[in-house]
Amino acid sequence: MAARGGGVYLMSGNIRVPLLDLKREYQAIREEIQAAWASVLEKMHLLKGENVTAFEREIAQLVGTEHAVGVASGTDALLLSVRALEIGANDEVVLHANAFVAALEAVLHAGAKPVLVDAAEGDFGPDLEQIRRAITPRTKAVIAVHLYGYPLPLEPLVDLCAQQGISLIEDCSHAHGARRDGRHVGSFGRVGCFSAGVVKNLGAYGDAGFLTT
Template sequence: MTVVTKPIPFVNLAREHAALKKELTKAFHRLLDSSNFILGKEVEQFEHEFAAFLGVKHVCGVASGTDALILALRAIGVGPGDEVIVPAFTFVATAIAVQLVGARPVFVDITHTDFTIDPKLVKRAISPATKAIIPVHLYGYPAAMAEICKLARQHHLYVIEDAAQAHGARIGKKMVGTIGDIGSFSFYPSKNLGALGDGGAIVTNNAKLDSSVRLMRNYGERTKYIHDSFGTNSRLDALQASFLRIKLPHLETWNATRAGLAKRYNHGLRTLSNITTPPIDLGKAIHPVFHLFVMRAKQRNALLNWLHKHKIAAQIHYPRALHQQKIFSSLGYKAGDFPVAEEVAQTAISLPMSPYLRRSEVDMVIRTIQLFFTSN
């Protein structure tokens, strides 16, 4: 039996951009006419506007979320011989950035509830070589920043927030990315705030760190052709900055829509004992933004195939924990070291989620999942 008549994409960027097409086109022509494509006014204005949105003093636009992590690590002085604590389950960029600056990523397991690093296990991972902790606000869920920052203060460590999936998520009145020493964001197109290409940002309240990353993103150049320090080419494109400026005023509305869709999924799937849906209500102080809606199912692979058969573009975020990835095999971890991360990797399935996903499509996904379990 076929339930879905029209394909349901995982993220419907076409609808999002159709709604903003006039503004995006106008911005494109404005940049084309000005010919100011590198840094300049558009980037500066976006940095100012994103800083105001986050309630942070400094925002530095860079080329990608990965570059944001790399430059943040370099700004705090992480290098060979240092260790950086990261969650055992996240996108690989978090740990790759650590390795690219010559340091060693030290993995810590995640929690069952919100998929973020388990603060109770972080202390055990701290060694004399530890320089920083990178909590990841995975899927849009804020990590336990109070506990992590307290540990960091006790052990004189830096905290770099990976907020690539959590634009607008809050703990109390504080936006994630602004709570630690320095934060990183990605503007990959499918993010809650996405460009029409790659982009990223580094945010901080520390003027010295901001000055450092600004130098590094542009060859260490303080004035034209005068280079005071080593750097690279990692500049947020002016065209992408102009597109992000158009999207930013919609972010809070889009995040509220995501939360409503997540509640609809949870309500519709509540009677199925074969799955575990993600948490929706984490208390008054915790405000996730549902970048992804990730449930867990023991029959994950069969369910994924079923959804694909019925033209629903579900995905897996992520099929392996970090210590299971070949690129990190030299770190010496083995199966069983991070049981929660391993279990989530085997059972997680991401359902379509975007602010332009229709409620009727959510209902169709729910009915298709229900049919899978009644048929199997």
């Protein structure tokens, strides 16, 4: 890392990659944002409304799912997914130990038991054989997190979940736009959860999120 000319950069060989600068980003799209915000205020569509509907439709088209639902945060997307799948007390959810803490919190918030497995070597995701051994009659779901923008190889896990009659929840908060084998993350499992927090690849000015199914 180096500081030069008023900016902070990550150095990779001869390539300088600037760190996230929200002010610089805003200046590049300022007119478009101001016009959109003025339109919202003129119509007073401050909750739901046509803009949210259009956003959800475009997200569903991008991911390749039938539905997308806008929520307040990526954590809310995980919480709603766990609740919608009727996961609760005495149930178990398997997830990898290096997953972001919000996935763990969603399981605990529902009153269920998180069962942690190690990450697979080389792809940041859960180890399939450890998941297989962790599944019990109480297992209701597996949460797989696409960390650092890396789309996990989920087909074997999709097959395992189908065989065991359990749900697969994808946490895609780091991986907007990522594809694996021609499919967008968030379209492999029963539900895909996305954060649109301010520092994410697709970020709101504040906090936001959405889920796909």
